[in-house]
Amino acid sequence: MPILEVKKLRKTFQSVVAVDNISFSVENGEIFTIIGPNGAGKTTTLEMIEGLQTPDSGEIQLKGMNWKSDSGRIKQIIGVQPQTSALFDLLTVYESLDVFAGLYKRSRSIDEILDFINLTEHRNKRVKILSGGQKQRLAIGIALVNDPDILFFDEPTTGLDPQARRNIWDIVLKLKSLGKTTILTTHYMEEAEKLSDRVCIVDQGKIIALDTPQNLIQVLSKEREIHLSFPASIKDAREIIQVVKEYPGVTKVKAEQNMLIFSTTSPEESLYHLFKYTTENQIKVEQIGIKDLSLEDVFLSYTGKEWRD
Numbered sequence: 001m002p003i004l005e006v007k008k009l010r011k012t013f014q015s016v017v018a019v020d021n022i023s024f025s026v027e028n029g030e031i032f033t034i035i036g037p038n039g040a041g042k043t044t045t046l047e048m049i050e051g052l053q054t055p056d057s058g059e060i061q062l063k064g065m066n067w068k069s070d071s072g073r074i075k076q077i078i079g080v081q082p083q084t085s086a087l088f089d090l091l092t093v094y095e096s097l098d099v100f101a102g103l104y105k106r107s108r109s110i111d112e113i114l115d116f117i118n119l120t121e122h123r124n125k126r127v128k129i130l131s132g133g134q135k136q137r138l139a140i141g142i143a144l145v146n147d148p149d150i151l152f153f154d155e156p157t158t159g160l161d162p163q164a165r166r167n168i169w170d171i172v173l174k175l176k177s178l179g180k181t182t183i184l185t186t187h188y189m190e191e192a193e194k195l196s197d198r199v200c201i202v203d204q205g206k207i208i209a210l211d212t213p214q215n216l217i218q219v220l221s222k223e224r225e226i227h228l229s230f231p232a233s234i235k236d237a238r239e240i241i242q243v244v245k246e247y248p249g250v251t252k253v254k255a256e257q258n259m260l261i262f263s264t265t266s267p268e269e270s271l272y273h274l275f276k277y278t279t280e281n282q283i284k285v286e287q288i289g290i291k292d293l294s295l296e297d298v299f300l301s302y303t304g305k306e307w308r309d
């Protein structure tokens with residue numbers, strides 16, 4: 001049985017359809033990421049599952065329980081990371097965790113949580129002097145006080161620098177190794193790709209794709225972009241463009257100063273021909289790169305829109 005099941009969830013705010021008929025299920029132990037641009041409906045979806053907003057229609061089951069009849073029991077098994085703005089500036093790190101732990105029947109030792117979120121050495125610091133990354137880790141710690149089975153993190157790394165972001169990723173992955181289930185939202189494609197077992201891409205309140213990151217990327221056409229750079233500017237750009245255009249699988253080709261850029265559905269064959277040509281014409285190649293496909297390309301192919309953070 002899935003640990004979370006969402007069926008035909010819908011929420012409107014006056015004329016805005018924030019969440020439009022969303023259904024998915026999450027298995028125990030998964031990291032499930034909801035990704036989408038600003039206003040896509042991520043927070044509204046998450047907050048309905050967390051019991052913070054009431055859906056207009058649809059069903060939500062957490063471990064087979066629903067908010068109408070089992071709210072007390074659901075609260076014991078979920079952990080919600082609060083917005084960092086909801087932390088109390090004047091409390092210390094330890095006190096913040098202690099206050100929240102007092103709200104639950106089942107709670108984890110605070111020392112253990114401090115160690116888990118890597119804030120042991122800052123335990124006596126007041127919240128107001130913590131860095132952005134430390135505040136986010138504390139907010140994650142607060143979500144852990146009741147030792148929940150399912151965790152909800154809403155954009156836990158937004159606005160953090162790359163190192164602070166990686167520290168959060170480490171915590172999410174450690175939670176997975178303990179068998180916890182995590183539902184998170186993000187606008188960062190790289191984050192979704194690195195962390196998630198499955199990714200649900202939403203846009204304008206609807207799911208546009210849902211699968212493992214690898215499968216999502218694989219369903220794209222096998223067309224790859226290849227970059228070739230030469231030590232000096234290409235002498236006869238027109239000729240090389242003409243030659244490459246004729247190779248099997250090549251769909252696009254352009255030359256810019258010392259770079260040749262082309263797209264092909266048969267990268268190996270195209271490169272074989274190209275290297276034969278450069279060798280025969282004694283053209284020295286400096287560097288070659290094949291662009292990896294990413295979730296950004298998936299988003300573009302489903303929506304026709306470029307992804308913007």
Ligand SMILES: Nc1ncnc2c1ncn2[C@@H]1O[C@H](COP(=O)(O)OP(=O)(O)OP(=O)(O)O)[C@@H](O)[C@H]1O
Nearest residue numbers: 013016017018036037038039040041042043044045
């Ligand atoms: N309380 C509200 N009242 C009116 N409109 C709302 C309310 N909450 C959300 N919306 C609207 O619903 C849509 C979805 O918002 P939501 O916050 O769920 O998106 P999001 O994907 O989380 O966006 P972001 O990445 O910017 O947080 C948006 O158009 C938003 O303006």
